[in-house]
Amino acid sequence: MIYLIIVSVIWSLTFNLMNYPQPNLDPNFIVFLRILFPLPIFMFFINTTKLNKKLILGFVALGSIQYGVTYITFVKAYLYIDKDIHYAILFLSMVPIHIALIGMVYEGKLSYVNLFTSVASFLSILLIYNDHLRFNSKILESFAFAQIANFCFAYGQVTYKRIQEKLPGVKDSDVFALMLLGALIVVMIATTVSGGWNFLAQVSHKQFGVIFYFGTVVSGVCMFLWNKGACKVTDGTLAVMNNFKIPLGVLVSTILFQQKTDLTKAIASLAIILICVFIQQRYEKNRIITDQYSSVKT
Incomplete structure (x- = not known):
């Protein structure tokens, strides 16, 4: 779980950069740069010797979904709500x-514990942002695009986890460049459709620095570590940990950047998520003990 915690802390520190002014740039072009920057780094580690063509294409396709489609649809959702960070975080x-639902489909059985903790983690975030809710047609359209993004990101995590379980000789660093390549293909198509290539000359030095940071660290190293961490925990724990960064980010914004937020709600939200993680850990421990007892008995 250490990888998930490290990434959550890093992501929580980026909350104040999410609304950095980039009015003159095409959103799809920004996403393209964010995917492009980390690609050369992970190309150094790519190793396909243990993969057949089907698996190579599978990782490319998975990356196009988990990162490419996720980013494009989330940007669309973000624009519909006029870049309101509160709605964006709430939808995410x-x-x-x-994750809980996709995991249950893969396992072919219902898990009330996973369903309970995942819903509880969402409600903990709703606790923070419920005062900002204002419904209109744009909000509903944004919500729809956000759920597409959520599904793609969740599907990527759960599917990657199961693929890697069947490939013990393949390291995460061997295939991550393939996933970034898949995402880059999707984003290039979206950028071409939106005419984003015309904005290359308009990127300022400050904008380049922020995008470079988001690309190499947030979209590169962090996404790599997140998938690596996902393989080491259960679906239930992974689901809850996806929201760990949010109350953490609110606390960081309040304490370090002096933003006005309700600290009580943020602390309560964080406590709920930690309790959900504890429930998942105990549930998994009890399940393992039960399985061992059953195997000995038989």
Whole structure:
């Protein structure tokens, strides 16, 4: 779980950069740069000797979904709500529910514990942002695009986890460049459609620095570590940990950057998520003990 915690802390420190002014740039072009910057780094580690063509194409396709489609649809959702960070975060906090449901489909059975903790983690975020809710047609359209993004991101995590379980000789660093390549293909198509290539000359030095940081660290190293961490925990724990960064980010914004937020709600939200993680850990421990007892008995 250490990888998930490290990434959550890093992501929580980026909350104040999410609304950095980039009015003159095409959003799809920004996403293209964010995917492009980390690609050369991970190309140094790519190793396909243990993969057949089907697996190579599978990782490319998975990356196009988990990162490419996720980013493009989330940007669309973000623009519909006029870049309101509160709605954006609230909509993203439904990822745990998607992970729980997709995991149950893969396992072929219902898990009330996973469903309960994933819903509880979402409600903990709703606790922070419920005062900002204002419904209109744009909000509903944004919500729809956000759920597509959530599903794609959740599907990528859960599917990657299961693929890697079947490939013990393949390291995460061997295939991550393939996933970035898949994402880059999707984003290039979206950028071409939106005419984003015309904005290359308009990127300022400050904008380049922020995008470079988001690309190499947030979209590169962090996404790599997140998938690596996902392989080491259960679906239920992974689902809840997807929301860990949110109350953490609110606390960081309040304490370090002096932003006005309700600290009580943020602390309560963080406590709920930690309790959900504890429930998942105990549930998994009890399940392992039960399985061992059953195997000995038989």
